[in-house]
Amino acid sequence: MTSQKQTLKIVLDFDDAVAPYEQLRGQVAEQARSGKLPVGYKLPTVRGLAADLGLAANTVAKAYRALETDGVIETRGRNGTFVAAAGDAAEREAALAARAFAERAARLGLSREAAQETAATAIRAVYPK
Numbered sequence: 001m002t003s004q005k006q007t008l009k010i011v012l013d014f015d016d017a018v019a020p021y022e023q024l025r026g027q028v029a030e031q032a033r034s035g036k037l038p039v040g041y042k043l044p045t046v047r048g049l050a051a052d053l054g055l056a057a058n059t060v061a062k063a064y065r066a067l068e069t070d071g072v073i074e075t076r077g078r079n080g081t082f083v084a085a086a087g088d089a090a091e092r093e094a095a096l097a098a099r100a101f102a103e104r105a106a107r108l109g110l111s112r113e114a115a116q117e118t119a120a121t122a123i124r125a126v127y128p129k
Helices: 020-034 046-053 057-069 086-107 112-126
Strands: 073-075 081-083
Touching: 020 057, 046 057, 057 073, 086 112
Parallel strands: none
Antiparallel strands: 073 081
């Protein structure tokens, strides 16, 4: 078995308005997409990570389910949960969502400029400075 040089680093702020499962999901996704956690990196078990972070197992399981839905991680049965080749999957998913938005905006009769401003407003709301 080869040792993994990278390690999962999660810091939760329990005073933050963002739910702990969402903080966990966001940090794992960022580390996977940035390459800090390489493709194939084995994540801790749900129970193990929950114990390490002082969370309920259901909270970690919820984050893992969201990450799996997003294509960031994959569960391989009893073998465990691993970082997936998520970069391309995430970009494809985002492109599909953007296309669906653009088509819907056009059907609603929005001008190109109005659709772009609506998208920009949504992005600013989700990605504050």
